[in-house]
Amino acid sequence: MSDTAVAGRRGRSGGGAARRAERTAVHIDKAPAITRAIPNFELLSEDVLATIEANAETVLEEIGVNFVNNPAALDRWREAGADVQGERVHIPRGLARRLCETAPSSFIQHARNPANSVEIGGKGLVLAPVYGPPFVRDAEGGRRYATMEDFRTFVKLGHMSKWLHHSGGTVCEPTDVPVNKRHLDMIHAHMTLTDKPFMGSVTEPSRAQDSVDMCKILFGEEFATTNTVMTSLININSPLTFDDTMMGALEVYAANMQATIISPFIVGGAMAPVSVMGTLTQVLAEVLAGIAYAQLVRPGAPVIFGAFVTSIDMNSGAPTFGTPEASQILYGAGQLARRMNLPFRSGGGLCGSKLPDAQAAYETANTLNAALLGGVNFMLHACGWLEGGLVSSFEKFVMDADQLGTLHKMAAGVAADENAQGMDAIREVGPGGHYLGCAHTQANFKTAFWKSDLLDYKPFETWDEEGARDTQTLASARVAKLLEQYRAPDLDPAIAEALAAFVAGRKAAMPDAFM
């Protein structure tokens, strides 16, 4: 189920260091892509889905959506046949859905290491880490503002994770780098510290352009503009509002054939109706408008139907995660995406807890299970997310990453060939016997069960003697071990130099800005 590669060594190691590296060379296991061999869970009936679709068309036509500070977008909509009143775009029934038809049902996002390229859509499930937190936490240092050094550490952990396909984007927000420059360091880290695919910057159209320009260096100009080499996150300002920053970034990416996730960002009851069906109606209306707009910019631009929806604690107003309502919306949104034949993004290791404790794990596992069975194709926040997305946790990163292995195994389905039927084993062992030593067990035990790299299965006495460690403590040790084993993948020195020069040049061209 996995192939193995020896981690590349840093090019600048001298002879002695090289020999030491040789002796300690670490095999990095990489699991292949996930292709679901199992059904999806279809929560909502055909009737309910059809009602949501009809209601979403009503929302688009009757209420409309706002494209803010974006005359070019209004022009595009007008030309396409929408009724534009000020910044309000009323989209006639059926128009948005027709425009969405040029979007591909799946696409390849290329990585600089072709073995790490991913197909997004269909029966696939691509796993990417946490995105966006301004804080980090570890057991030793507690909670603190994230730095660029933390960012690099998360990229390294993602590179070392067997089950993670994707390096993600803003794995944490490096608050020690000026706001207008940090995207350069972040993209640079994803390009140099790992050879998995990654996401581009969306916080300004110019930063999206920087991301595209850096990809031209990494992949070559020809390749980078005719292939998808980034998937970037375009959040919609729910309800029903498309701001110029996000749309500006979308325009850059779509024009360059780069993929975007068109994702309503909804705290249920605050940014959408308090009911599941009402929220799904708004999600669908927003996604229809957003994806249609991407297709107006460039027909055929790769897009993902996104749905980031949490429930809310009505006492405190805090968003809540891993709740039944969030799962219901995930299942329903997945069904709506499949009916549009589009890749679907949702889920992740979402939780509200401040610590990587039982609350975090209940909430996370509830979401991961729903995402697997709900047909998610691209799972952002698959590992490392803590405290409602305010914190990237080092320990939770490796805890969740370990659990992602269970999704790989579940998705593979159940083998049904003669060996899997095991009739010879039942005959050999018979009533009252024991299977551990039988031929069938000996032949199959190595691949029969998913194996955790983290969880503790030792007898109580052994565990107690070893310090009665809880999951967080085991995870701290695993973080340290992975970082010790980490080696950067090889990169053509000419490309490395050109990337560094690009970053230095862009930084020199701008004064620092911290807002």
Added chain:
Amino acid sequence: MSDTAVAGRRGRSGGGAARRAERTAVHIDKAPAITRAIPNFELLSEDVLATIEANAETVLEEIGVNFVNNPAALDRWREAGADVQGERVHIPRGLARRLCETAPSSFIQHARNPANSVEIGGKGLVLAPVYGPPFVRDAEGGRRYATMEDFRTFVKLGHMSKWLHHSGGTVCEPTDVPVNKRHLDMIHAHMTLTDKPFMGSVTEPSRAQDSVDMCKILFGEEFATTNTVMTSLININSPLTFDDTMMGALEVYAANMQATIISPFIVGGAMAPVSVMGTLTQVLAEVLAGIAYAQLVRPGAPVIFGAFVTSIDMNSGAPTFGTPEASQILYGAGQLARRMNLPFRSGGGLCGSKLPDAQAAYETANTLNAALLGGVNFMLHACGWLEGGLVSSFEKFVMDADQLGTLHKMAAGVAADENAQGMDAIREVGPGGHYLGCAHTQANFKTAFWKSDLLDYKPFETWDEEGARDTQTLASARVAKLLEQYRAPDLDPAIAEALAAFVAGRKAAMPDAFM
């Protein structure tokens, strides 16, 4: 979604105490039965299920099952048409399945409080607590042998749990009471400290008979022998072995129309083939033989298709929980049970962790989610299970019990009426608006979201000031609060006296035995 009852007060309270009790009277919320309004997740295809069924018939006919030390059982099988060789019973193809047809597809288990009676089968899901651990753990005292006082505490916590339908059986093993007498104290506790339904003793046929006799006192002889008032756990000695202790208890219960769970107890790779399909084949063969036997004892006796199957850590030999293989087997077993039109038991808050930490919660949530979507009708171990079933944890009991609320909400499905569609809300709020104050939100927010009674959603600063408590710490506080609020439900003093006299009489009639 829930009705509310004022907890009864202890009869012996004097006037002042009664007034104090009045002032502090606690409302015990009780959620109604779960009836799934959602589909089941059908993991295996029709073809695979048919192959498993054919293979199970081959196992029964060709290999057979052992009924140990039980000449009467062998006679019953011989009369039914089986080929009996020594203690080995070869069951001709189709015979066991035909015998199972007299078992009801669902049944009512009555509680002494009729409001707490449960229907087991169909679309229902009945939740019962942990069963069997010899140890208990709490944050303050750590891990220690369980006592009868611990047992009573768990029964009280179960009584106070809004989401738990059933008081269970051996919520922990009271090791301070002689082995041959502890069943009397356990049944007595379930009968007096709660008015939810419960399980009978299975560790000897005579103890099953004591359970039946105590039910005659509690429910009246006529009612107790013509209605099902206990559901008890009959484990099969996998592979393919039915011992005389368990079968003796089954015979007592079936003869008295009391329900039994016929449950293979399997550590995969040790007591069944190392493959999912091989394990399912053996599970089905064992359940077919066990349920057929119950129907031979008394046609129409209520039974449950059980499947307790864990995976195994092939390094240590330890059973593992919450793994993909365990979920696959649960899903498949549920499908097999539905094809027999029988109630299904599996799942629970299963985990291998020694602490109620993140490992415990990941594993537990994985199992609870599979049990919900896999169509489980009776979920034993729904809360409180720790360390592979060696430990009943007070904190995990209330942690899991809180999560059970998510199953209630998920099972209810998604409302689709006009109010749920929320179109008026979307019209009222419009692009860029806010839903918190709108009429639809005000009308629906109280019931829109599942509400945790345990998890922390406070802002970081508040949480930090309050001691930065993790889930276990919050759970310790909740255990203390529930026990403080606990009041025993009223019981007719004449019945209470008769039960106490029965227990005392039976204890006096036997010398203590500790093995």
